[in-house]
Amino acid sequence: MKQMIIEGNHILTGDILIGGAKNSAVALIPASILANGISTITNVPNISDRDALIDILEILNCKINLNNDELKIDTSSLKNALIDEEHSKKLRASYYFMGALLGKEKYVEMYIPGGCNIGARPIDIHLDGFKALGAQVITENNKYILKADKLIGTDIYLRFQSVGATVNLMLASVLAEGTTIIHNAAKEAEIINIADYLISMGAQITGAGTETITISGVKKLHGGHIQVLPDRIEAGTYIILGALIGQNLKIKNIIPKHLEALTSKLKDMGSNIKINKDNILISRVANLKPTNIKTLVYPGFPTDIGQPMSVLLTQANGTSLFEETIWENRMGHVPSLNKMGANIKVKGLTSMIIGPSQLKGCEVTATDLRGGAALVLAGLTASGTTTINDVEHILRGYENIEEKLTQVGAKIKIKEI
Ligand code: EPZ
Numbered sequence: 001m002k003q004m005i006i007e008g009n010h011i012l013t014g015d016i017l018i019g020g021a022k023n024s025a026v027a028l029i030p031a032s033i034l035a036n037g038i039s040t041i042t043n044v045p046n047i048s049d050r051d052a053l054i055d056i057l058e059i060l061n062c063k064i065n066l067n068n069d070e071l072k073i074d075t076s077s078l079k080n081a082l083i084d085e086e087h088s089k090k091l092r093a094s095y096y097f098m099g100a101l102l103g104k105e106k107y108v109e110m111y112i113p114g115g116c117n118i119g120a121r122p123i124d125i126h127l128d129g130f131k132a133l134g135a136q137v138i139t140e141n142n143k144y145i146l147k148a149d150k151l152i153g154t155d156i157y158l159r160f161q162s163v164g165a166t167v168n169l170m171l172a173s174v175l176a177e178g179t180t181i182i183h184n185a186a187k188e189a190e191i192i193n194i195a196d197y198l199i200s201m202g203a204q205i206t207g208a209g210t211e212t213i214t215i216s217g218v219k220k221l222h223g224g225h226i227q228v229l230p231d232r233i234e235a236g237t238y239i240i241l242g243a244l245i246g247q248n249l250k251i252k253n254i255i256p257k258h259l260e261a262l263t264s265k266l267k268d269m270g271s272n273i274k275i276n277k278d279n280i281l282i283s284r285v286a287n288l289k290p291t292n293i294k295t296l297v298y299p300g301f302p303t304d305i306g307q308p309m310s311v312l313l314t315q316a317n318g319t320s321l322f323e324e325t326i327w328e329n330r331m332g333h334v335p336s337l338n339k340m341g342a343n344i345k346v347k348g349l350t351s352m353i354i355g356p357s358q359l360k361g362c363e364v365t366a367t368d369l370r371g372g373a374a375l376v377l378a379g380l381t382a383s384g385t386t387t388i389n390d391v392e393h394i395l396r397g398y399e400n401i402e403e404k405l406t407q408v409g410a411k412i413k414i415k416e417i
Helices: 022-034 048-059 085-089 092-105 124-132 163-173 189-200 232-245 256-268 303-313 334-339 369-381 401-407
Strands: 002-007 012-017 038-042 063-067 070-074 107-111 136-140 143-147 155-157 179-183 204-206 212-216 225-227 246-252 272-275 279-283 292-294 318-323 344-347 350-355 363-365 385-389 411-416
Touching: 002 369, 012 232, 012 401, 022 038, 022 048, 022 070, 022 092, 022 163, 022 189, 022 232, 048 063, 048 070, 048 085, 048 092, 085 092, 085 107, 092 107, 092 124, 092 143, 092 163, 124 136, 124 163, 163 179, 163 189, 163 212, 189 204, 189 225, 232 246, 232 256, 232 272, 232 279, 232 303, 232 369, 256 272, 256 279, 256 303, 292 303, 303 318, 303 334, 303 350, 303 369, 334 344, 334 363, 334 369, 369 385, 369 401, 401 411
Parallel strands: 012 246, 038 225, 155 179, 292 318, 363 385
Antiparallel strands: 002 385, 002 411, 038 070, 063 070, 107 143, 136 143, 179 212, 204 212, 246 279, 272 279, 318 350, 344 350
16 A cells, blocks of 8 residues: 655645646547557556556557557557456546447457446446447446447437547447447547547547537548647646645646636636646635635536645635535545545535635545545645555556655655555
8 A cells, every 4th residue: 555645834836747638548548459550649647547558458469668658559469358357447447448349349348447436437328329339238247248240320319428438439439330420428628639549540530529529430440649638637736736835836738728617716716826828827825715616527617626626625715615516426535634624514415615724734545536636735735744545546647746746845755555
């Protein structure tokens, strides 16, 4: 088990360089299966989810070459194989092998995907879409078998704008016969990045980033090339950190447009924030105003930044309301924040955060990725020493977090216990 020790209350200043987006990279890596030949992905974040997906590509006999942030995937010796329970369960995004293998091989055998414990996380919308394309879905205990003689393009309406289902159905349909139209598709920036990768392989896709995506099936795809877009959630987490304890903290290599829901809230709260072309400069201010936040699908306030944002709300002067609408269980960090001195009352999917609270370091445990990131922000703001257990959750999605924060003046260490 890994533990993070933070000595808090040091002003953070300097530059934090944002890496490639986790939620894009975790789809781009499996998507490579669809190409015949060698594909290249650059700006790949150095996170444990990347390694878990590379392990699965190796089970499928792909040749991998990872050189810093550049990943080359050679599928010329691809052999379809069972993705065992241990590998399927390591992360949520293992489910992208469903769409990619179904599209390429018309056969997939894998177990229920894992991931953060933030809700029930059903995949019924993905499976219904695969069935609409002509696949048969067999479930045996925890195992899925998906198979088809051929996949035929069709109109698919998603009953929720699911990111995962939108991506999985793009993956499954690029090699299908005829045209697939995904209605009520998710519009996240990551979807455009993934569509661009498939287009670089020769796929025919229009409308990614809107509610209607049209995919005209092609017979074959060649090797592709893509740069992973900047991680708006990593960026958002560090921007909030700047509002908590930064002095001219510069968050670099970002696309400010992807962060507008967050930055407009920060402006409403009275933060000292300057938005430039590809970076944001932020410093803490004494009198933050409280606010109300409701998470929504893109371009609304991102659920993945909600937990870090709740730490900032503990420092505002007054009562804020925070409502989560995507996941049923995104309040796992609240008992730890309250142990550190916050005043947060949870009722169902809403929390009432009464600020300002003086946070004090103590021993806490990360229960999930973004909840863990929230505890890091709280620890860096608090007086005294904070010890965070189960840091593995955080390392799934924040690359080189210890180095990035140390560089701007944080006193932070990760140790194996
Ligand atoms: C992606 O999850 C992200 N994960 C999540 O990031 C993110 O919170 C989420 O999108 C929303 O933005 C990855 O990209 C790997 P959804 P995903 O399908 O695709 C329900 C993080 O912290 N639903 O858009 O799994 C579902 O239960 C992670 O980085 C169904 O009911 O999310 C949820 O309530 C966590 N049936 C809602 O839709 C389905 O078949 C949104 O899920 C699929 C989803």
